[in-house]
Amino acid sequence: MYAQEVKSTGLVVKPLDEMSDEERAFQVRIDAGEKIEPKDWMPDGYRKNLVRQISQHGHSEVVGQLPEGNWITRAPTLERKAILLAKVQDEAGHGLYLYSAAETLGVSRADLIDDLLSGKAKYSSIFNYPTLNWADMGAVGWLVDGAAIVNQVALQRTSYGPYSRAMVRICKEESFHARQGFDIMMKMTSGTAAQKAMAQDALNRLWWPALMMFGPPDADSVHSAQSMAWKIKIMTNDEGRQKFVDQTMPQIEYLGLEVPDSTAKLNPETGHYDFSDPDWAEFFEVLKGNGPCNVDRLRARNIAHDKGAWFRDGLMAYAEKRKIAAE
């Protein structure tokens, strides 16, 4: 998940008869599948949780450009370069859709970006892992975008209208991302022994971080009950993870690769794949800022932001000058 909910909202779901009239009317609308729109009344907790989740999601899209942007100038062919460039450009767009959705809740984009740049706001742990070679471009598109899709498809049904509409747009673009990644993997696995080994190595490194994207296990995470009741969260962390594993295992087999988890196999009784937990201690370290690339990512964002300041200011000054001239 691009917004990895780890901290408890501290909110307990109230039964309908203990709610205020406004709260009850609000919950009834959500239960009926109605969308909540920006000017509607909403509980403070709903607004606060949405702002945090949508902005984290947006930050993930923005920071998520860095591991792939790194390979645009190093793509093996002009076609691959054009495709990767288009993919990364999409991610910038996703960041914008999400920031726009957050802004409808009364926060300013400048404040959201400041929180990202200062390290106060979080983004998905996955982007704090490095992309070491071209095979990683395949594995990222296939696994990271693949995992994000599982989550984003579900979030199309979220109760907040602007967030839901952003998800619909994003999902339309995401299958291109996953497919171009899988296409790279197919090319590499049908190549030389060395290329196939690169593909296996990329899978080995990115498999566990991809599983972590869904957040900590339901058992010792969060009371996400309130988020589920508000339809801010549509499935639990474990449900999303299971779905991802179920859809990805046959693809791994198709590629002739091996999942780096000896316990992973189809359970004929449940019809689902059994699999092992990623190293949750590592996950929490990455969240705390101690992943392999946390420092690099924030530094890169800050440099880009600072270096672009004269340009943003210049365009604004020009717009104002022309406005005065026209008056």
Place this chain on the structure above:
Amino acid sequence: MANDWPLWEVFIRGQYGLSHRHVGSLHAPDAEMAMLNARDVYTRRNEGMSIWVVKSADVTASAPSRKGPMFDPSNDKTYRHPTFFDIPDDVESM
């Protein structure tokens, strides 16, 4: 940040014969840049053949909480709908 770019709403006509539809919003210093950004953000896959950009501050919106009184005048005029009238079966297509 004193120099925040203003917010614009983006409307796109998907194909001839259809109206412009609201697709989202973006920040830009002026209308010209808003137009270029709208093209780059919202029409990367042939989604449009015409774009309108409007400053968000220039949009006046009705309040959802006033939905009742706002739309009440139309609610009680069911005779505006053709189904209000019973036309005998003998009278063909009307």
